[in-house]
Amino acid sequence: MKRSRAGLLCLAACAVCSLGAAAAAFFSGCSAIQSAAGAMASATAGTPAGSVFKGIELSAESFKGFSPSQEHYIGRSVAVEILSKYTVDPDAAIQEYVNLVGQAVLIAPEAGKTFAGYHFVVVEGDELQAVSTPGGFVFLTRGTVNRAKDEDELASVLAHEIAHVTLKHGMKSIKAATRKAAAAQLVKGVGEVGVAAAGSDSKDLVELTSAFGNTISDITGDLLVKGYSRETEVEADKLAVTLMKSSGYARAALASYLKRVGEEHSGGEGGWSSTHPKPVDRIAQLGEVGTGAALGRDIRKRRFAQVVGG
């Protein structure tokens, strides 16, 4: 009888678990299973069963990567590295105008939201340069703004940078070794907050800060020195024209901007040319999706001229 009852209970437990897991998978995919494992780990903390669930949770954690708030803190420090190499343009009118154009592009629902919104900064310099950090800090030189012939072309530059943020290209620059070291610390932290809070935090904090520093260094290296791969830039261009369409700007503006800067930089080396693929190739990759007019372009051109000139 005991065996029979044990069997029945075992069957019941299996049925409950299977149905629970099936429901989780049905309603929300694997992340729900991770969530359920997390919830069960909390409920069974300190028990052998708890350590099993904790194992599931920690493995998942190391795979999931960085949350929006962590991306934000990474982005802040990358932004600081960029700012240390440039001077912010003192023209308040142009700062506000570029930010409003950026906010206009962000009405596109395909634009990924960030923890603390997007911030656009015009820096001094005639060279062609625009970069974005994780978390939504976008920098562009005054020369990049001046090369645009109207608001739609300026919007295309901002849309390209918003696309890099949305597609998490900066985060993908983090080298595997750095990611592994950070994940080890982060995973450790998830399980050991209580221990750290008891006072043994300094070693963990130093190691976590070291991983943080390496993360900043990996991203900054790609942004300012190596540049992204050709495929990455093309991917950002394609999302950029989608953002343009979904925010009411002319899709063709990206290709026309690229064409102009391509003619200027043909045969040139260093700076933007060394960190971006040839504009002619980018335009070819866009193809038909990179064409399309939009209502009101002349009106926007006039307000662009009022602020930027030209």
Added chain:
Amino acid sequence: MKISGDDNMRTKWKRWPAAAVLAVLVPILAGAVAWAADLLTVTDRETVMRKEKKAWSPRVGTLKEKDKVTLVKREEPWLLVELQGVQGWINQSSVSDDPNVITSGTDAARGARATMASEAGRGFNPAVETEYRKGKPNLEAAFKYIDSLEKVSYPEDKVVSFLKAGKLIESLEGGAN
């Protein structure tokens, strides 16, 4: 082992409580898992709930980081969510279905050493940034600029006026492009 008719009846009878427990537990657990899957955590510092699936649609509420909202409907990239009886549309990239998602912890301005221990266990955050900044005194001015930049915001009515003046909403609703 052979079981007599009486024994068999008794065994069946004794199985009833277990079956009853199962009948009660299964729906509850399945429901709980489904509920957990439909409960989302806000990951933006602040996000606006809108009346319609448009960025310029009127605001019906504001959500803060760590708020737990219930998913009502999914029309990607928009989600209809509910908090305290108020329903509104938000962008799916503003929430996570992971209940253990790492959030920001304390505000950077608080950044006191006293909070560092607990914060250190929760990822890259103000405490880690504070520690990082200590080793980079030459970057302090740039950090201060970023702090001030984050305080600058563009009011919704100003952005909507900008959109309207530039015929962007008209361009979208007119179906051009």
